[in-house]
Amino acid sequence: MFGQSQAFSGFSVDDLDEARRFYADTLGLQVTEEGQGDMRMLILRLATGAQVFVYPKDNHTAATFTILNFPVDDIDAAVAELDRRGVTLERYSGFDHDDKGIVRGEGDGPAAIAWFTDPAGNVLSVLQEN
Structure with a gap:
C-alpha cells in the first residue's frame, strides 16, 4: 500500500532558530525553512534525497534514542x-x-x-x- 510513498520522518526541537544553525552551520546539511509564525518548520534535505521535518514544540522532550x-x-x-x-x-x-x-x-x-x-x-x- 505505501511501497511507492515518499515517506519522511520528523522530530521536535525546543528552539527552531538554534536547530537551523546547528543542522546548517555545524553539520553542513541543506536546511530550508517553511511556514511562518507558529507554523514554522525546517526541512533537512539529506544527500540520499530524503527529507526530515523538524518542528518546534513548546513542551519538547528530547528523544532518548x-x-x-x-x-x-x-x-x-x-x-x-x-x-x-x-x-x-x-x-x-x-x-x-x-x-x-x-x-x-x-x-x-x-x-x-x-x-x-x-x-x-x-x-x-x-x-x-x-
Whole structure:
C-alpha cells in the first residue's frame, strides 16, 4: 500500500532558530525553512534525497534514542571534524568507548559508532559501516 510513498520522518526541537544553525552551520546539511509564525518548520534535505521535518514544540522532550544516523567512510575524521566544530560526543554506559568517544563494533553491527546531540538534546550518530 505505501511501497511507492515518499515517506519522511520528523522530530521536535525546543528552539527552531538554534536547530537551523546547528543542522546548517555545524553539520553542513541543506536546511530550508517553511511556514511562518507558529507554523514554522525546517526541512533537512539529506544527500540520499530524503527529507526530515523538524518542528518546534513548546513542551519538547528530547528523544532518548538515535533519531538520525550519518554513515561516513572514515569515522575518525568525522569525529575530529565534529570536535573541531564544537560538538561533544556522548558516552553511554554499557558501551566501551575509546578515548575519542567512538565505540568500535564487532559482528553484524556498524564497525564504529559515536553519538552526539543536537541543541534540543535529540540523539544523533555518526557511524562507519563494515
